Amino acid sequence: MSEARIAVPESAPAGGSSRRRLRDWLAQERVFRLIPFVLVEVVFLFVIIIPFLLMVYISFLKWRANRPFEQAFLSGFGNYEQVLTAPGFWSALGHTFYFAGCAVVLELVIGFVLAMFVSRTVRARGLYITIFLVPMMIVPVVVGYNFTMLYIDSGPINQLLAPFLEPLGIDPRIRWLSDPAAAQWAVILADVWQWTSLTFLIFLSGFSALPKQLINAARVMGATAWQIFWRVELPLLKPAIVIAVVIRSMEALKIFDPVVLLTAGGPGTSTQTIAFYLWEQVWVFNKFSFGAAASILLLIIFATLIFFGIYLLVRQSAAVAQQRAP
């Protein structure tokens, strides 16, 4: 491979020689092709690597922000020990998995059903797609505020439920934001309302990409609608399902906005998720080194889970590719 050089005029002013040499050096292909990489790495270094190393360092210090940083001192694994023995940490982690589990399952099921419905609809398809995508585009603060209004015990949600609950002898004034169990579901439902749009979008693209000839072939061979769905469409949609599960699980494990806006983690600690717990420990209680240690522990836990999710995704993709191979 020949090296590209930029011709430099002979009459270049004196003193510009070092600049010229630099330009010549940069113009070499082996150097030039590395420039974008170096720039990205520099950004990566300053935005991720250095803050991460700083966080690791802080996690080994004894430092609350109500003392100047200059007074912080090394405390070994003291913060890690504190995190692992803090009951709030484990309860918040438990709530997070509970919320994420419930929310993601509901979002997958509802998103899937809506996508299937829309993919088979011919009239006003664009309108349905637009409507179902709107929640995802709304700022989470607005969603949270609206839900606080909807959830008040004399509010519209309870009024809508009243005709169904009263005949069953159930008190229709559900304390959505102050009963521990109801508050948990209030958070889950707000998340489901907003993020079902994303699973809907993923599944809709999955349905759109289904090979028509396979479905037609199955139909010609006498397969029923259920058999086509169960034996042809669903297996082909598995990669989309795994993508939806992985993306939504990753996001749901970080659930924060609806908790802050609807319940502030209450009543008691019943809706305290791990993101909320960390935020409170760091930004309300000023326990920066505790927060750093907890963040690193969470990184390890979540990275393991995400790694497992991605492994599933890759394995699934490979299996589908193998099935499609001639």
Place this chain on the structure above:
Amino acid sequence: MNSIRPTAPAVSVIALLFAASATLAVAPARAADDPVADRAVQLAKAYMKKNNLQTVELNMLLNSLFRNAIGDFSARWEKLTNIKVVSTPLGYTDIPSKIMAESVAKTGSFDIFNDFPYTMPDAVGAKVVIPLDKYAAVGKPDFSGIADGLKFQQYYNGHLYNFVLDGDHIILALRKDILDNPQVKKDYQAKFGKQPGCPATMDEWEQMAAYFNTKSGDTRWGIKFDKPMYGALAYRSVNFSYRHFPAYYGGLLFDKDMNPQISTPEGIEAIKKFTSIVKYMPEDVQGWGTPQIYPFWGSGQAFSVMSFPSIVGYSNSNPKSEVKGKVLSCLIPTVTWKGKQVRRAPQAAGTGYMVNAYSKHPELAYYFIQWLTSPSIGDEAIAHPKGFWDPFRKSNLTNEAILKRFGKQHVDTTMENSDYAVSLLMIEGNYEYFKILDNNLAEVMNGNMKPEEAAKKIEAGWNRVTEDIGRANQIKAWRSGVDSGMYGAKFSDM
């Protein structure tokens, strides 16, 4: 046509009148008869002259509740001194973290921090705010007429850090129209042997709450209740319970060595009383803050409310209020402490002003604060129709504008109540202590925990925080606060 020529005496009279009217016109721009405000202005001007400054811009991180009112005062200060005060409004829950971030970043972006007094201990610990004693020695602020429970919130470990301009000590308000109902008077007299009125004790308040609690559709005292009337209303949500709890607990939350006193018979009794009255409150009250409580009270669906004093002003000024002119302000009821009846009105919020340690002109920031909180300008702020400053100084009792805004009965009551004002915890890490209390009170209110168990958990949690911050450090601040009188009780009472 005859021309009218002014004579010399007439010219003199006109000139005198003109001069007098000009003086009167200028007068409101000065702090008339207030040496504290005047001194702040003169000292600020002297500082500008000494440092050869023509104009200066100060930045204030402002509690957003005051965004609609502060501009009037900043403009006046600028006219008087050529010092512009630019305010950056932020929700009060976000201000403490911004202050603590400044302790690390050290930018000096803000010269003045405005927030609850409770933000001060952590800010002092982080050395992000400065003691104001040396400026106060020259400026000579006037804290006369301010009750100890409010005045000593300005100090930490004996040093002045904060100027408070707000009496947010909680009061009790009742529905006067219900109490004045002849049938109510008759029935109540027959049942309890006394006329209904402000309850003397917390027990009596709960008794009244039970008596007046009325279901939707009931007809009582000749009144048909289309909506329910809850016997009581108060703050019981996370981030608010801790502000009210001291009203139920007459003593000190810690002994002189910072050992928690919550898991004692008095502490457990306070938890029981605090949680017991919830059954007469709206079902959803544990999820409510001010945006829910104020309108609910205004809708006339509660007989009594324990709240910030501004709820009375809200009742009378909100156009949608159904309780306008129907509210009776009461002193906070008493609780029993070691066999004695004591009255504790916690300063549940309040607003104060501190100076950033990294400010370029801390002295000028101080002068603005002294001027704003001075007796005359402070009174004007309290009377400001768009402000949220509540009466807190004895001079408020005779200030016409304040009386007009809040009503004489309310001002009289809230000022008497201020004599019983007590501070919440003014020690480092207080927000963590508060949260531990709130979380466990919520567990009791939800029936998940017995008061005794909650008290033990609160005790363990508080000890954990004390150890984490440093017991010696906490003891010093706690003892200093108790000795000042800001908590009402003294160690000798225990």
